[in-house]
Amino acid sequence: MIPIDGLTITRSATLLDALAQMNKGAKGVLLLVDATGRFERTITDGDLRRLLLAGHPLSETISSLQAISSSVVSPDADVAAVLRLLDEKKIDQVPAVDGAGFPVGLWLRREVPSPVLLSTPHLSEFEQEFVAQAFATNWIAPLGPNVDAFERELAALVGVKHAAAVSSGTAAIHLGLRLLGVGPGDVVFCSSFTFAASANPILYQGAEPVFIDSEPESWNMSPAALRRAFRDAEREGRLPRAVIVVSLYGQSADLDEIKAICEHYGTPILEDAAESLGATYKGRQSGTLGTLGVYSFNGNKIITTSGGGMLVSDDANLIEQARFLATQARDPAPHYQHSVMGYNYRMSNILAGVGRGQLRVLPERVDARRAVYERYAEALSDMDGVRFMPEPSWSRSTRWLTVCTVDPSAIGMTRAQLVERLSAERIEARAAWKPMHLQPLFADCRYYAHEPAKSVCDALFENGLCLPSGSNMTYMQQERVIEAFRALTATSRPARLAG
Ligand SMILES: Cc1ncc(COP(=O)(O)O)c(C=O)c1O
Structure with missing residues (x-):
């Protein structure tokens, strides 16, 4: 005005x-x-x-x-x-x-100020050339030189031996579970605090998810809850076929501890690093710490191919099998022959071109997202009842999204009300993920809280707020978010806290 x-x-x-x-x-x-x-x-x-x-x-x-x-x-x-x-x-x-x-x-x-969105694609100067090459050479197919190069380049960047480019992160998780032998009647442990795409493929395979809480240090899988879930599973003679460990909002889970537990029971880990490409855990790249790792290149991710995913592993056989299953499982025969069920999950050569361009700027994108977080943290950390997602000493988060918790009694409104009011200012903030064990779809599934009577991720959902975090946000846009956050919460603060 x-x-x-x-x-x-x-x-x-x-x-x-x-x-x-x-x-x-x-x-x-x-x-x-x-x-x-x-x-x-x-x-x-x-x-x-x-x-x-x-x-x-x-x-x-x-x-x-x-x-x-x-x-x-x-x-x-x-x-x-x-x-x-x-x-x-x-x-x-x-x-x-x-x-x-x-x-x-x-x-x-x-x-009227333009909208400030949560996380938008941020293209570089490199994508168009790879896409143009695909057009010029007529490689307009779910295979081709960009697909091969994107796999090689991503594998080299994260330090893993093999990679298979597919149509989405969800497809990569689905293939991963299939490769780990998950089938009807099996149990799969999975982080509860995540997006539904982590858990849906368990259902695709006719298996049963058991959800594991987060720990307060990293907001990712709680080793304590995982240990209790394994003990019960062993007692009941139903050890899980796989554990899906999700690394959320750009931060790795505490993989060493989780791996030690899984190795004790001989259970493989599928690391869902859809949100944490570019993050490190004790210096190692997120997504490379389990038997299989998954990345997503969905439009809102730190780098994007508009839609796409990657399955990575040091096991050549697993990745070869993934490529086979992802291309309708065609037997090596002179005609169309199929002995097992496959999928149409390969990435297109055009989108892989976008991915190759994006990969070149990943380190810059990580720095930019971290800078957005640092600005928010500096400007808002002094506020009563506002706490940012912690970053343990072993983690270097990409801060894919800057997430904080807000205490309604301190800021004078619920997280849901704050999201609504920011939206009225054309600022897109979102609730943190609603845990899987609270979803109607998974209402019958078992859940292991961090402590028997204390669920960490319930509270993270209740009060967790994701702020606009794109690497292409302008200084003024960040300023608008900070000003709106402060103004909205200050005016609605209870009288006793106002001064
Ligand atoms: C934690 C998590 N897992 C899996 C996925 C699925 O990735 P995609 O959208 O590429 O299927 C996403 C994001 O969309 C995600 O955030």
Whole structure:
């Protein structure tokens, strides 16, 4: 909203005065007020032009302007409500008018702030050349030189021997479970605090998920809960076929401890590093610490191919099998022959070209996301009840998303209310993942909390907030998020905390 100084005018002004004032204000609009200063209607340059065309001389007052009822908004209308009204009425400006009828500001469509989104694709100068090569050579297929090179280049970057590029992270998890022999009736342990894509492939395989809580240090899988789940499973004679360890929001889980437990029981780990490409755990790359690792290149990820995924492993046989299953499991025969069920999961050569370009800027993207986090942390950490996702000494997080928890009693509103209010300011913040054991889909599944009577991820969901974190966010956009966060929570803070 802009100030209205120099934009109000009364009917006693001449047409010439009005034109001169319109010209000086340079907003293309004036606010007509009565003698007491109360708002009457807006005047556009078109209104003044029509008076002139109708033969009114420049020296005449504008009293002949028709009395019309212009749209107005209240002074506390939020950006989203203002935009809705502008769209609905097909207008480009609307004054804010207080309860007594006085104008207090003016909204101009061209000055409405653009939305600040959670995490948008950030392309570099390199993608187009690889994509152009694919077009020039007619490699418009789910195989080709970009696919092979993307696999090699990603494997080299994360320090793993083999990689298979597929159509999504979910497809990579599904293939991974199949390769680990997960089938109907099997049990698979899986982090509860994650996106549904981590767990759905367990159901694709007809297996049963058992969910494991997070630990407060990293917000990822709790070794304590995992240990209890294994003990029970051993006692019941139903050890899991695999453990899906998810590394969330750009941070690795505590893999050494988790690996030691899994190795004790001889259970392989599938590391879901969809959100943590570029992160390290004790200097090793996230996604390379289990038997299999999975990355996602979905549009919101740290690097993207628009949609895509990668399955990685040091085991050549597993990755060869993954490629086989991902291309409809065609037997090596001179005709179409299939002995096992396969999938159409390979990545297209065009998208792999996008991936190759993106891979070149991964380190820069990590630095940029970390810088966004550091800015938020510096500007907001002093606030009561605001805590950022911790980064243990063994972790270097990419801060794919900056996530914090907010204490409703300190900030005066729930996390859900804060998301709504930020959204009204055109700032896209989101709730942290709703844990899988709280999802209706998995209501019948077993769950192991960090401590028997203390679920960590329930609280993370209740109070967890993801802030806009894109590597392409401008300084001003970050500033807007910080200002809105502080302003919204400060005004609604309970009186005893306000000062
Ligand atoms: C933790 C996690 N696992 C798996 C996936 C699935 O990846 P995709 O969207 O590429 O299928 C995602 C993201 O979408 C994710 O955040």
